[in-house]
Amino acid sequence: MLSWMRRLAVRYDVPVRDLLRGAGTRRRISSSRTIATRLRNQPGLVARLGLTAEQTKPFIKVQPLTAATTNYSATFGHSLPSQPQFRYCPYCLAEADPWWPDHWHSPLSWICPTHHIYLLNACPACGQPPHGQFAWIGHVIELHRCPSRRPTTPRAGHQRSHEWCNADLTTAPTTTAAPAGVAGQQLLHDWANDPPTAPVTVAGLDVTHRIAFQALVELIDAGTPGVDLLDLADDPAEMGPALADAAHVLSAADLSSAADRATMLTYDGPHAPVRPTSRLTNHRYSPLLAAIQLAGIRDHLPTADQMMFRTVHHAPRYPATHLHDPQQIRQLRLPEHNPRLPEPTPAWIPQTIWPLCVPEPLLGCTNHALRDSLLAMALVKIGNHEQWMKICQHLRLPATHPNRIGTYLRYAQARGTWPAIHTALDSLITRLQHHPPPIDYQQRRMTGRNINLLTEAVQVGRRQHPTDTGLRTLTRQFWERFTAGDIAYGPEALRLDPDTPSYADYRRLNPLRHADLFHSAHQYLLAIHMAEGPLIWTPEQSR
Structure with a gap:
């Protein structure tokens, strides 16, 4: 666009500013970008300059290197230069039909792809960057000459004067690139x-x-x-x-x-x-x-x-x-x-990992409650930058777990099973990305803190399916199924110490005998909008 406007000015011996005014533009033009915007948005202006809109497309469209540079700066948060400076190749300007390609305006253009020399960013005579000043819009000059004004030092009692440089840019010394x-x-x-x-x-x-x-x-x-x-x-x-x-x-x-x-x-x-x-x-x-x-x-x-x-x-x-x-x-x-897949989130992960997601022989820990909760922490860590303490807070696990996860991972490394465990966990996360859980476990954990609400839901189910099992035991079992957690890490009012006989006795109970009761309790929570999705869910096993 800049080359075309300067050629037009030389052809008619009329400055670019006057050409645009004669074509009908009245608003002030302050940059080369403004000229391109006017030509792009005012078809009548283009027609009065003697061209069709189709003919001007090559001049006013954004060139690929410029577009790629703009996208790069936007993506990585960098600022592009606002000054309309250009680099140039003296050999290109010395050709019979010289022009200023748009990629010379890109800061990522350092070497001429045709002549294999380093581009120059200043006039050899005045030291100014070509088109670094917008004064060229009022000056008719050939494309191979410097369009800038010479810098001067003002003297006392004298008016500042800036003469046109007009130096031949084709005479600038060059350096060949490797x-x-x-x-x-x-x-x-x-x-x-x-x-x-x-x-x-x-x-x-x-x-x-x-x-x-x-x-x-x-x-x-x-x-x-x-x-x-x-x-x-x-x-x-x-x-x-x-x-x-x-x-x-x-x-x-x-x-x-x-x-x-x-x-x-x-x-x-x-x-x-x-x-x-x-x-x-x-x-x-x-x-x-x-x-x-x-x-x-x-x-x-x-x-x-x-x-x-x-x-x-x-x-x-x-x-x-x-x-x-x-x-x-x-x-x-x-x-x-596969960037179209959703990113993993702690809301996908229960407090204790689902059964059989990691082959049992790899795990090597007899405390299943501790082991499964540590594996859930490791699962959240896949693709997650958060620290272990924050992950514990997501899963509502004790503050001692950040130390325990480190011990367990070192134990797995010492046994030589860590690579296989890591692969199984990452494979599970990938499956969850393809088929996210229909349950928001983060929300379930928050709802599960309301013991009165869960007890009320269990009582509703108990009225429909009478049983002689105690209300506290039923509430514990329902809490585990509802949150996919372990009662060893449940709310304080329900929690059982995994090292006590009470926990061992509780584990010997079969919660499946109350499946209908728990289904009714879950339906009650759905009806009052305190839960979404099925009561329990497990991911498909890898094949």
């Missing part, structure tokens, strides 16, 4: 030009062009600490090594090879951190770089981190946080993570 840097720049253009959701294989993973583009930019940023990639004032020649290194990482055949090459990624850095966990909840990160980073260290991570990052999968991932809204989750998850 082939590896050229390849990196070309990769940026290729991934920006293709549709954002189109598939591409990078480091052995099937990703989208959008994810690949953003990972490449993040790697370049990691390789240039202290440099703002989105600042057009930075010297493009400084980006050559980082471009080459980033392309080298993403050209690896698999995740392990890419992890070996990605030496610019640090475990506590700003691009693909592993520690501290607080970083993961306050920023957005590339899912491809996360997979590369975690693939190289998955076997050395603590068990809690293995669950959080879901390292049993070929491509590990970061846990979902409040930053992952439904629109962005598709950009922050790899296609193989």
Whole structure:
């Protein structure tokens, strides 16, 4: 668009500002973006300039690299430069029919893909960035000349004067880029030009062009600490090594090879951190770089981190946080993570894990109440960044459980059963993502704290199905079925110490003999809108 307007001005020897005024625009024009907006939204203005709307589409549409850069900055929370600066290639401007391509305005354009030289960001004569000032709109000048005014130093008693530079930009000295840097720049253009959701294989993973583009930019940023990639004032020649290194990482055949090459990624850095966990909840990160980073260290991570990052999968991932809204989750998850599936939530998980979800021989703990509650905690931890204490609060478990879960996980590691347990838990979470429970266990646990309500429901069922079993025992059994918990961790008024004979006697009772009574009690809670879903539910077993 800028090239076309300047050509039009040279052809008629009329400044761009006057051309637009003559075509009918009256409001003040303050930037190149304003010109594009006017032409896009005012077909009559385009017609008076002698073109059809179809002819102007190539000039006013957003170019792919610009669109990809804008999407990157929005996704990762960066700010784009507001100044209308351009970089340029002297060789391109020296051609018979020169023009200023839109990608020269992108801060991610450092190397000319045609002439393989570093782009320049300043005039060799005046030192000003081309089109850094909007004064060119009132000046008729050939496209290969600097459209800026020369900077001057005001003297006492004299009016400030700014002469036009008019320097020949084709005479600026150039620096040839290394082939590896050229390849990196070309990769940026290729991934920006293709549709954002189109598939591409990078480091052995099937990703989208959008994810690949953003990972490449993040790697370049990691390789240039202290440099703002989105600042057009930075010297493009400084980006050559980082471009080459980033392309080298993403050209690896698999995740392990890419992890070996990605030496610019640090475990506590700003691009693909592993520690501290607080970083993961306050920023957005590339899912491809996360997979590369975690693939190289998955076997050395603590068990809690293995669950959080879901390292049993070929491509590990970061846990979902409040930053992952439904629109962005598709950009922050790899296609193989199936981003359309809901993210796991503690509301899916009962206080004690469902029976037979993990093969019994792997577990090796005789205290079933403790073991099943610890497994429920581990299940919540899959893909979850929260600390153990917070998970205990979700499940209404004792404050001693954060210490006990660590002991149990070390015990499983010592027995050599931890990898199989981890795989079984992650497989269960995946099944729950495909078929979420029809019960909100979080809500059930809250309702279960109301002992009077549960007792009232049991009494309703007892009137319909008389029994000689005590009311307190029936309420305990109903609480366990309603919340899918263990009475050892129930409300204080119902709780039984698992180390006492009373708990052992209670466990010998068969709650199935009161199934009709509990069904009636559940129907009562449904009728007064204190419960939703079936009374009990178990996930399908894996095949």
